Every structure is written in structure tokens, then in C-alpha cells.
Amino acid sequence: xxxxxxxxxKHYIDGxxxxxxxxxxxxxxxxxxxxxxxxxxxxxxxxxxxAIEAADEAFDEWRELSHIDRAEYLWDIxxxxxxxxxxxxxxxxxxxxxxxxxxxxxxxxxxxxVEWAAGDARHPKxxxxxxxxxxxxxxxxxxxxxxxxxxxxxxxxxxIPFWHMAVALVEGNTVVWKPSSVTPWCGQIIAEMFEDVxxxxxxxxxxxxxxxxxxxxxxxDERIATVLFTGSSEVGHAIADTVGGEPGxxxxxxxxxxNGIIVTEDADLDVAVHSAIMSSFKxxxxxxxxxxRLIVHTDVYDEFKERYVELAENVAVGxxxxxxxxxxxxxxxxxxxxxGQFNQLARDEGATVLVDREDLDDAEIPDGHxxxxxxxxxxxEIGYDPELRCLKExxxxxxxxxxxxxxxxxxxxxxxxxxxxxxxxxxxxxxxxQINYYRDHAEVGLAYANLPCIGAEVQLPFGGVKKSGNGYxxxxxxxxxxxxxxxxxxxxxxxxxxxxxxxxxxxxxxx
Ligand code: UN1
Numbered sequence: 411x412x413x414x415x416x417x418x419x420k421h422y423i424d425g426x427x428x429x430x431x432x433x434x435x436x437x438x439x440x441x442x443x444x445x446x447x448x449x450x451x452x453x454x455x456x457x458x459x460x461a462i463e464a465a466d467e468a469f470d471e472w473r474e475l476s477h478i479d480r481a482e483y484l485w486d487i488x489x490x491x492x493x494x495x496x497x498x499x500x501x502x503x504x505x506x507x508x509x510x511x512x513x514x515x516x517x518x519x520x521x522x523x524v525e526w527a528a529g530d531a532r533h534p535k536x537x538x539x540x541x542x543x544x545x546x547x548x549x550x551x552x553x554x555x556x557x558x559x560x561x562x563x564x565x566x567x568x569x570i571p572f573w574h575m576a577v578a579l580v581e582g583n584t585v586v587w588k589p590s591s592v593t594p595w596c597g598q599i600i601a602e603m604f605e606d607v608x609x610x611x612x613x614x615x616x617x618x619x620x621x622x623x624x625x626x627x628x629x630x631d632e633r634i635a636t637v638l639f640t641g642s643s644e645v646g647h648a649i650a651d652t653v654g655g656e657p658g659x660x661x662x663x664x665x666x667x668x669n670g671i672i673v674t675e676d677a678d679l680d681v682a683v684h685s686a687i688m689s690s691f692k693x694x695x696x697x698x699x700x701x702x703r704l705i706v707h708t709d710v711y712d713e714f715k716e717r718y719v720e721l722a723e724n725v726a727v728g729x730x731x732x733x734x735x736x737x738x739x740x741x742x743x744x745x746x747x748x749x750g751q752f753n754q755l756a757r758d759e760g761a762t763v764l765v766d767r768e769d770l771d772d773a774e775i776p777d778g779h780x781x782x783x784x785x786x787x788x789x790x791e792i793g794y795d796p797e798l799r800c801l802k803e804x805x806x807x808x809x810x811x812x813x814x815x816x817x818x819x820x821x822x823x824x825x826x827x828x829x830x831x832x833x834x835x836x837x838x839x840x841x842x843x844q845i846n847y848y849r850d851h852a853e854v855g856l857a858y859a860n861l862p863c864i865g866a867e868v869q870l871p872f873g874g875v876k877k878s879g880n881g882y883x884x885x886x887x888x889x890x891x892x893x894x895x896x897x898x899x900x901x902x903x904x905x906x907x908x909x910x911x912x913x914x915x916x917x918x919x920x921x
Contacts, residue, residue: 413811417613418449419594421457421618424464425611430457432623438595439647441507441739442730444781445818450594450767453619454917455627458586460616462633465584468612473554479563481531481580484524486607491521492567498568498599500731502752505595506564507738507783508693519569523861523868527576542910552893554582555660556635561621561649565665565696566884567593571600573868573884574638579613583635586615588624590641595648621645629653629661636891637661638883643816643831650880661880662891664873665825666804667833669863671824672848673714674819677707681860682838683717688862689796689836691787695808696745697725698878699834699856699864701807703801705825706780708816715791715812722765722787722810729776737781740807746783747889749807753788756800756811761790766813794825802829820845820851827853833874836863855879 418435420427432454436446472480499514508516539548556710560574567589589597593666601616611914617624629637629649636659639649643665654663671689689701704800706714730738740746753768767786791812792798801811815822819839826835826848836858837848845859855874856866866872866885873882881891901907906914 418451419462419598419618420451421453421459422605422616423457424612424615425605428457430454430617431562432457432619434621436586436591436594438505438593440504441741441783442504443779444783447505447536448595448598450598450618453588453617453624454592454811455623457617458624458627458631461586461617462557462628462631464612465586465615466633468610469556470585472584472610472613475582477535477580477738480582481528481605481611483607483609484528484576487603488521488528488698489522490603490606491517492525494592495521501595501599503730504736505569505593507730507741508565508696509735509738509741510733512693513730516566516569519868520572521565521884523572524576525570526868527580530577537548539834541899541909545901545907547902549898551896552581552889553896555892555894556583557633557645557721558583558585558892559589559631559634559637560585561625561637561639562587562589563642564590564592565693565698567596568600568882570640571597573640573872573888575614575888577888578638581893583892584613584615586617586634587795588617588619588627588628591618591620593618604605612863627797632656632659635659638888638891639663640883642666643877645875646879648727660891662880662883662888664698664879664883665833665877666698666806666831667700667874667878668700668703668831669701669804669827669834669854670705670793670829670861671701671836671838672819672822672826673704673706673710674837674841674843675709676844677709677710677714677838678840678860679710679714679717682710682714683721685836685838685860685862686718687721687725689864690724690810691808692862692864694737694740694785696741696806697864699866700806700861701834701836703811703813703826703829705813705815705822707822708814711814718812719789721765722789723767725785727767727770727774727784729779731890732776737786737808737919740785741783743783745807746785747790749785749805749809752800752803752805752807752809755789756792756809759792759798759800761792761811763788763790794811796828804831819847823848827851828878831874832876833878834866836861847882
């Protein structure tokens with residue numbers, strides 16, 4: 411795709427690029443300067459219907475291929491992701507605003523996921539299970555579920571689509587994918603890759619557009635076997651509610667977090683400050699795993715605060731294509747507005763503001779980027795109170811609370827767990843007992859010690875507890891959402907023998 415608008419980009423349905431039935435188009439913009447990157451056709455319900463029909467028809471043949479044959483298409487994509495990492499990383503950065511090392515890491519993470527899924531095709535599948543009866547062989551086998559709906563967010567516009575789709579396809583499902591309407595350019599490029607590798611028509615389908623016109627009919631359609639969703643908790647919970655009422659259909663949703671880092675009295679403060687800065691400000695705070703709460707023991711609070719605040723005052727916010735930038739702009743203007751509202755909420759709830767770079771100085775904004783969606787760190791301290799909304803609600807921006815605690819690790823974990831969310835978190839401590847207590851009692855799906863709470867690798871399960879998720883739409887654990895288990899038992903004898911001592915004798919009235 412060129413950077414100039416030369417055409418309006420289309421949907422990819424049943425192996426064809428199509429304009430669809432809608433009359434609306436929408437634009438992708440660069441958050442660093444608000445310039446238009448491309449124009450796209452917005453899908454409507456009948457486009458979704460055709461995409462599902464194509465995926466449904468393609469399923470019968472696709473499922474008959476071996477895992478290894480299906481994985482061949484993914485290996486070609488893997489090589490393309492590897493060869494084009496720099497180029498695609500730049501596109502990610504231009505479309506979603508994260509600084510260039512993160513743009514490239516997004517593509518590398520996608521390549522890792524594809525490598526994992528394609529490599530897994532040659533690994534043993536299922537289990538051999540013992541039977542009480544010597545002549546019976548029992549197995550747990552997996553079957554593909556059918557057509558999988560994938561709905562993905564803008565913050566990892568290349569990696570997360572492959573979290574959803576790579577394992578789903580290798581396992582024999584077909585997919586209909588709706589990328590975020592904020593990052594359609596990345597969607598276009600991924601669809602071009604599937605076309606390049608010659609994936610059979612209908613196995614992969616892309617419908618661009620909005621939740622109301624594309625996402626909703628996709629979730630509601632009875633031909634969809636599983637909905638995989640990564641994004642906001644409002645949308646994710648609505649999807650889980652809808653799908654929960656439809657027998658046989660599954661939803662696996664991964665939503666946000668209000669992630670915390672505990673810094674205990676036994677912390678190495680170099681590790682603590684480094685981990686906290688990375689967790690709060692990488693991706694401009696727009697990871698589901700970003701940390702918006704730092705829970706710090708009173709013995710180390712003042713020193714931690716001084717060092718953290720000094721860095722937060724100075725981290726380089728700027729042009730995300732510049733390698734010296736630490737933090738790019740927020741992705742959308744809605745995020746800028748939400749960030750401002752939550753900063754005000756924290757002030758209203760009694761916060762003492764320590765760093766306020768909400769409105770960057772003109773001098774900090776790079777030339778030609780005056781219309782970018784800029785925001786810098788906003789850091790405050792506030793006394794812990796279970797009623798405070800600013801300690802419970804996710805902002806998805808560089809908005810960070812410092813909370814001082816006095817007491818033992820149990821107290822720290824109690825504060826840490828006092829949010830409706832439970833995605834990621836970390837403890838910084840040199841004391842293994844504190845670390846192990848955190849590991850066993852922190853209410854999160856991803857837990858770290860002496861590390862940032864971001865940066866999970868694809869071979870780990872990725873998902874949360876409480877409001878952060880149900881099911882794992884991501885990485886290796888997605889297999890549970892895209893396959894059906896069969897408990898398969900074969901009798902090698904001519905006699906029928908039952909387990910549990912159940913008699914197999916058929917008696918008649920004459921007996
Ligand atoms: C997200 O937080 O939205 O663990 C995805 C990480 C990345 C993925 C983050 N592997 O930080």
C-alpha cells in the first residue's frame with residue numbers, strides 16, 4: 411500500500427477483493443500528525459453474511475488437510491513477517507503511534523505466534539488415556555469447531571490478529587476477521603499476505619469497518635462457532651453475554667486491566683524504578699497489561715518516588731519514528747480525551763499531582779507534528795481508599811497512581827487485588843517469601859517478579875481473571891476455544907465389557 415490515497419481499500423472475501431454493499435468509507439490516520447494514511451470501505455451486515463458463508467463453505471475441505479499441510483501456508487507468512495519486519499514495523503508505528511522499536515516488536519511477536527502455531531502442527535495432538543478395560547483404547551482427540559470470528563484491537567494490530575488466527579487455522583478452522591477500525595492499514599497488509607501465500611478461497615476472510623455494522627452481526631450469526639475477542643471490557647462482556655445464551659457457541663475474551671506493581675521494603679530500587687517506568691509508559695500506557703498503580707512500601711517510598719518522578723518528568727515523548735523516542739502519541743483523539751478526564755477525576759478525588767505532562771510544551775512537539783494526539787506522563791500520589799475510582803478504572807494511557815502502604819506483603823497484595831480487573835501484575839522484592847506469596851495470591855493471569863508487568867512471550871498462556879477475561883483468545887491457550895474435544899474409545903475385543911463394574915449381560919424374561 412502506498413502512503414498516498416490512490417484507491418479505497420476493500421474487504422477480502424472468498425479469495426476476492428470486494429467493495430462490499432456499504433456506501434460509507436472511513437480513514438486511517440497517523441496519530442503523530444493526524445495525516446490520512448488510507449481510505450477504506452466500511453463493511454455492512456450483508457458483507458459479513460457473505461464472508462461467513464464463504465468461510466462455512468471452505469471449512470469442509472480445509473479441515474480434511476493435515477495439520478502439517480495447513481501449517482505450510484503459515485510458514486510462508488512467517489517468512490514474510492521476518493523479511494518485512496522493518497517495513498511493517500514502520501507501518502505499525504505510523505498507524506498506531508507506538509515508537510519504532512515497539513512497532514517492530516509487534517511484527518516480531520506476530521512472527522513468533524505464527525512460528526509457534528505452525529511448529530505445533532508436528533507436535534503430538536491429544537492424549538492417550540488408560541481404560542479400566544484391557545481391551546479398550548481411549549484417547550482425547552481434538553476437532554476444529556468451524557468458523558471462527560476474530561475481533562482484534564488497535565494496540566497490537568499485527569501480533570494480536572495472529573494470536574487469534576494462527577492456531578485457529580492450523581487446527582482446521584476457517585476465519586472471518588474484523589480488525590479495529592483504527593488500524594485498517596495493518597489489516598489490509600495481513601490480508602494481502604494471506605492472498606500472497608495462496609490460502610484457499612474462503613479460509614481467511616477480512617471485513618473492515620465498525621463494531622455496530624460488522625462486529626455485531628458477526629457475533630450474532632449462528633454459523634459462527636467461536637468468537638475470539640481482545641479489546642475493551644464493555645464490548646467483551648457484551649459479547650460474552652450474547653454468546654453465553656447461544657448453546658454450542660463459545661466466546662473467549664481478553665479485556666483490559668488496572669494492573670499494579672508492588673515495590674516492597676526489600677526491593678532493589680534500580681529494578682523497581684526501571685520496571686515501573688517500562689510498565690507505565692511503554693506503548694504510551696496503552697497495553698492491556700500497562701501498569702496504572704504502583705503500590706510502594708513506606709520504608710522505600712520517598713526514594714522510589716523521587717527517582718520515578720525524575721524519570722517520568724524526563725522520558726522522551728515525541729516522533730515515534732525517531733529511535734530516541736521513548737513514548738509516542740496516544741493512538742486516538744478519544745484516548746486523549748479519556749486521559750484528560752481521568753486525570754481530572756484523580757485531582758477531584760484528592761490526588762497530589764507529581765508530574766503533569768498532560769499538555770506537552772510546544773517545544774516538546776516535533777516540527778510538523780502539531781496536530782498529533784500528544785500526551786505525556788501524568789503521575790500522582792493518593793492515599794489508598796477502596797472507594798476511589800481512579801484506583802479501580804482503567805484509563806489506557808500514561809496515568810499512574812503512587813500508593814504508599816505500611817505493613818506486610820499480605821497488606822500489599824490486598825491493595826493490589828482491590829480492583830475489578832485481574833490481567834497482569836508484578837512484585838519487586840529480593841525476598842523469596844514475599845515473591846512466592848505474591849505469586850500464589852495475586853489475582854492476575856500474568857504475574858512477574860523483578861520485571862515489568864508487560865512483555866509476555868507467545869508460548870505462555872495470555873489472559874486474565876475477574877473482569878479482565880474469560881477464556882484465552884490468545885497465544886497457545888487459544889486451542890481450547892477453537893477445538894472441540896472428543897473422548898474416543900475403541901474396543902479391540904469381540905466382547906463388550908463395561909467400566910465401573912456395570913453388567914454387560916442382557917437378560918431376557920426367559921432367564
Ligand atoms: C496487550 O496488552 O494489549 O505482554 C497485549 C505484552 C505483549 C502483548 C500485550 N506481549 O506486553
